[in-house]
Amino acid sequence: MSIIHVQDLSKVYRIVEKDPGLAGSFKALFRPRYKDILAVDRISFTIEPGELVGYIGVNGAGKSTTIKMLTGILLPSGGAVRVLERDPYQQRVPNARDIGVVFGQRSQLWWDLPLIESLNFIQRIYEIPPASFKRRLDEFAETLELKALFGTPIRNLSLGQKMRAELAATLIHDPQVVYLDEPTIGLDLLVKERIREFIKAQNRQRNVTVILTTHDLGDIEEICQRVIMIDAGRIIYDGPLSLIKARFGKFREITLETASPIGLFALPTGAEIVQQADQRLTLRFDRTVTTASQVAAAIMNQLEVADFSLAEPDLASIVKQIYSGALHA
């Protein structure tokens, strides 16, 4: 029995088109020209209980609009959504009891109140029985390391602490489905790692279904087994992460900074030059042939390297490759 069922779901936004400048704004005020924007275009998918799904796409692809329809915030223009056998818009309140939502850039916590007050507030709103509230609180004090933070007003928390608090607030009522919109945005690597571990553990222990939207392919790689990719309102890929990884993870780029101007050197096996400047060298290598450390070591043997960095394949380039038919090849 699938937990989320999406069938031919669409959303049209009607916007007023304006000519540039003040005159254009005036014209739009008195004689508006409407334009329909198809933000989500007849998408369909189903999600099973306990799945960890990465919902990805570039900015404006229709990610947030989809999530807003799944959570009951937006009324769909067409098609159907069922979450836990309910229509999330029509049955907003019962639906809200069973879901949790993190909007990565907008906190649900009361800025001026200590964390524990916010959590008490949420207990009241969700009518969480005191015993299970206490149990969850103790658990999060441990797993999210919140014990020392309960008495601190939200405004005094660091970004990473705030996200940990946010996750506690989102999961304290034991939701069956959790939507995480950019949960690691702006966080440093260590905190990211901690949050990914926590999400995975929640999924393992409680079979929570997780729908994750992110720009960070690291999040997807660490957490998700399945990826749904959306572009211009349509689903362009729905399948296992491993397939994408095999296709697009094949090439990676390494950039090296040298201490002195780059002289002659032999190219390591499986690598090619993308860009070469005076003291800066970017190489692309085939991961099936060689590794980052082999490439770096080969160069370091020949040149005096001051620093180097490894680039993750970025979403935009993957989308481009999908369009060029790479997945079907």
Next chain:
Amino acid sequence: MLRRYTSLYWFFLIQRFKILMEYRLNFFIGLTSTIFLQAAGLLGIWVIVSQVPDLNGWTLDQVLLIYGLLTLAKSINHMFADNLWVIGWGYVRPGGFDRFLVRPINPLFHLLADRFCHDGLGNFLVGAALVIVSSINLHLVWTPLNLLYLIVVVISGGVIFIALNLITATSAFWIIESIPVTQIVFNTHEFARFPLTIYPKAIQLFLTILIPYGFASYYPATQILGRDPGLLAWLPPFVALVLAVFSYRVWLFGLKHYGGTGS
């Protein structure tokens, strides 16, 4: 259901005061500023009525009673529904309204309960003082029945204020910046500070039928003063009820058009 929301409101209120106590100075400034504002408004009325000792058959104290009733009704709106003013830039634009829609409580309740506006307490005190002072000067006798009538009409008046603001606030779902729209309708309540008979027929009808602030001040005042406005004296709770139901429908309609902030 009612019990749940009452206890929730109480909880919201306690949280709100905890936050206010974090900013004690603001608390007192807000409270006193409304009292000063009211004093300025009163001065205006006093100037007008003292220049014209007999305002179309109404004395200063009688006008003050009308004004007192209006102020009490307005204070209810001010205390409990001030967030309707700021829904656009405070909640819709920054996206905070999304959060209300994923919580298991009524989003309108959430919006209103989110900020009890203590500034309205100043309005309430001024309104109560006006009613008390004018009724002493007018030698009004407060029987339990009269008192009950007063309470009912003040609450009805408050609901009329809130319902009208709810209708105009709903425009935020289309245009986001709803304050000017709310302002246009809300400001017409200033007319209802005076006996409606001083106005041309069109304005009287306007404040009775279209934007019925008259039921928050003038009509109940005539009843309390024994001028017997007939059926109109008993209409306030019904007008309030009809307007409340209608405005909630408008709100629900607006919610369907809510688009949230981009993608």
